[in-house]
Amino acid sequence: MVNLKMKTIDEFQDYQERIDSICGRTEVSQACMAMLKECRRELCVNFPVKMDDGSVRVFTGYRVQHNDTRGPFKGGIRFHPDVNLNEVKTLAALMTLKAAVVNIPYGGAKGAVVCDPKTLSIHELERMTRRYASEMSNLIGPERDIPAPDVGTNPQIMAWIMDTFSMNKGYSVLGVVTGKPIDVGGSLGRFEATGRGCMICTLLAAKHYGIAIPGATVAVQGFGNVGGNLARMLAQKGCKVIAVSDVMGGICNPEGLDIDALLQHSQQTGSVINFKDNNSITNDELLAMECDILAPAALENTIHEDNADTVKARLIIEGANGPITPEADEILNDKGILIVPDILANSGGVVVSYFEWVQGLQSFFWTESQVNQQLELVMSNAFTEVIKLSIEHKITMREAAYILAMKRLDSALRLRGIYP
Ligand code: NAD
Secondary structure (H helix, E strand, C coil): CCCCCHHHCCHHHHHHHHHHHHHCCCCCCHHHHHHHCCCCEEEEEEEEEECCCCCEEEEEEEEEEEECCCCCEEEEEEEECCCCHHHHHHHHHHHHHHHHHCCCCCCEEEEEEECCHHHCCHHHHHHHHHHHHHHHCCCCECCCEEEEECCCCCHHHHHHHHHHHHHHHCCCCHHHCCCCCHHHCCCCCCCCHHHHHHHHHHHHHHHHHCCCCCCCEEEEECCCHHHHHHHHHHHHCCCEEEEEEECCEEEECCCCCCHHHHHHHHHHHCCCCCCCCCEEECHHHHHCCCCCEEEECCCCCCECCCCHHHCCCCEEECCCCCCECHHHHHHHHHCCCEEECHHHHCCHHHHHHHHHHHHHHHCCCCCHHHHHHHHHHHHHHHHHHHHHHHHHCCCCHHHHHHHHHHHHHHHHHHHHCCCC
């Protein structure tokens, strides 16, 4: 198992301190800063679900709406046994900034249920999801707040949420969630969009940093939706993916892993471990590997002050949200490692979620190549704006991304004003 320092870290306080520090260096209004430091609404629900053995279990769920100055709230739903309100608040706030960095008309939100979905039967998972969707039904909606998948949730779960919401309305509401299966209004390209966005950022950052992509060595932590797709796409571009890991542990091969075969193995066995004749490694060993590109794509705070100094990669692509603590960030910056921050690197998912929402509202669906082309355009524009700001002001890409997002949010707030 992995050694994370997750629960001793107050992520929301770290986020607030980051906002304070960025505001000290840019001209963002006091009103904008005060609003960004708090969440607009926090719903906590404890709801009963009938289990297969006839007993009733009470689950705890959350929906946090951080800010909707630039458009409806938007953010994924996480099913995880360790999730807590502070984590959901932080992830909601990151969504606000992410939508602003890539300049799409959304605010930020996040939801979660404290559970291990792997221990529930498919029927229990469906009943739990539908009841959670009902509990959230006053908050969500295509003009209000649009959930999507995150860790532990998938297109099937989005289909159940869409159906539950639609049953209560009396008609089908495609725009209430994104990340749906294609047959119920999903978008082509959405499933792999976050990995694709990370891949686009990797190529752009590698070019900027002088790393030749064919032959570049890559280590990916987390082999789910984001990490699995990113590893597959980078391998297709000619990178040598030398190590990957998941919650059970990792594997490595200095000659490069066969990612397609590994994806099959992981789907069949539930983990990347025990794959062919490759060497076993721990998650901490993966983070410390000698490689050109490291992509932490699992959970928050996996690179912290106690292991940051061991990182040897030249470039880090934050596939996960918040994988680097502020203390670790400083250590990595001092080491001269270029970090493409989460609010830019993993924004491909929300960008294609936006395309899915637009397609659903218009009942007019795009081809996969249209989706991918538009994604590439949005991601490269955002990347170029962030790197330009970072070079001009001699600041990190994270600082530049925060400044860009906060300026856009500040401008929207000035135009709208404070009600009444
Ligand atoms: P997922 O559930 O599909 O995969 C998560 C992966 O991380 C799995 O391989 C799991 O085994 C591994 N993992 C979990 N805990 C771990 C640990 N402690 N150490 C090492 N590995 C661990 O989730 P996902 O959708 O790929 O999301 C991964 C990260 O990317 C999260 O931070 C999520 O918020 C972020 N993200 C996801 C999306 C999306 O569209 N799915 C979009 C933006 C950001």
